[in-house]
Amino acid sequence: MTxxxxxxxxxxxxxxxxxxxxxxxxxxxxxxxxLVADLWHFGIPGLIAxxxxxxxxxxxxxxxxxxxxxxNGPRALVVAGDGVSWLVRDKPEWRFxxxxxxxxxxxxxxxxxxxxxxxxxxRDYTMWLKLAPSGRQDVENVYTESEVSQxxxxxxxxxxxxxxxxxxxxxxxEFRPSPKTAVTIxxxxxxRANYVLFYGSILAVAALAGLIGATFAEGEFRKACLGLAFAxxxxxxxxxxxxxxxxxxxxxxxxxxxTPKGLRWSRDPEFGIWWRELDGVRLTPVGRxxxxxxxxxxxxxxxxxxxxxxxxxxxxVYVLPRTFSPAATAQLRETxxxxxxxxxxxxxxx
Numbered sequence: 001m002t003x004x005x006x007x008x009x010x011x012x013x014x015x016x017x018x019x020x021x022x023x024x025x026x027x028x029x030x031x032x033x034x035l036v037a038d039l040w041h042f043g044i045p046g047l048i049a050x051x052x053x054x055x056x057x058x059x060x061x062x063x064x065x066x067x068x069x070x071x072n073g074p075r076a077l078v079v080a081g082d083g084v085s086w087l088v089r090d091k092p093e094w095r096f097x098x099x100x101x102x103x104x105x106x107x108x109x110x111x112x113x114x115x116x117x118x119x120x121x122x123r124d125y126t127m128w129l130k131l132a133p134s135g136r137q138d139v140e141n142v143y144t145e146s147e148v149s150q151x152x153x154x155x156x157x158x159x160x161x162x163x164x165x166x167x168x169x170x171x172x173x174e175f176r177p178s179p180k181t182a183v184t185i186x187x188x189x190x191x192r193a194n195y196v197l198f199y200g201s202i203l204a205v206a207a208l209a210g211l212i213g214a215t216f217a218e219g220e221f222r223k224a225c226l227g228l229a230f231a232x233x234x235x236x237x238x239x240x241x242x243x244x245x246x247x248x249x250x251x252x253x254x255x256x257x258x259t260p261k262g263l264r265w266s267r268d269p270e271f272g273i274w275w276r277e278l279d280g281v282r283l284t285p286v287g288r289x290x291x292x293x294x295x296x297x298x299x300x301x302x303x304x305x306x307x308x309x310x311x312x313x314x315x316x317v318y319v320l321p322r323t324f325s326p327a328a329t330a331q332l333r334e335t336x337x338x339x340x341x342x343x344x345x346x347x348x349x350x
Contacts, residue, residue: 024060027061028054031058032051042224042226043220045220046220074088074090077143083100083101084096102161103163104151104162105166108166126139127139148165182257184255184257187256187324190325207229209226209229262277269309275343276298278297281336281343282317283333292320
């Protein structure tokens, strides 16, 4: 019998991503150095006007490099006599002793064949720890059926815990969408009018500052105006690089993914639900022009299958953690009207 189990989960972060982040950080550092050393003769006004842009580039690039360096290396799940731990580069990112753990859970992951090219009878599982008194720790990655059996073997050796393995005949496998049929919705998505207003205002400031600097201003004030105009011109590019929602990309941000078979929420917590599990989707106005998305379960079994969604349960419905902007609400209604006619309802008007 195995008395210590180590499951390697090495994850590679692309060298291209790290390289691009490094270039951004270097450019930001050079920008700050050039302003401080006055290589471009902008003076103090230019430093004040354009210095924050250099700081943003430096901080964003450094964050990308740090994230890449952290995720590029050995990662492992360790189940042993002292408890369960997650190692990153041989150092524990978190560790819990058996006295802190009340239960261990596994949920089957559903793989769409056209996406993963795997047989439907192949079973992978996500894993979580139920902590005392009411906490929860999700374990990264997925684990095969044989690995789940090994984990359960070691758990039974050291602790008398409640071990749940969902995904049997009595429960549905976790829904995972196929990108070929999926529509991704960002809760804070902007409308086209907002884009035009935001970037149009920036370009108007750039044009005005450039006109004043090139035509009327002199000396240090002229340099400051031209520096401000240049910063405004490249700020849309910086916004496009560091804010994925501005270019319609999900990245690591919160997303709602809709397909003809089900929906998936990306974080806090991450979960997937089949349409046959829901009786409907309700949109409730909250605050100024925003909507709250409520999932109405079709039966009482929903609460048993999705016990990890208990924090979202409110008055018999499950409320998504983020409210939706007018543009995101409109996209959601249009998508559901196409894929699942009649499933969405709006409380209190649109």
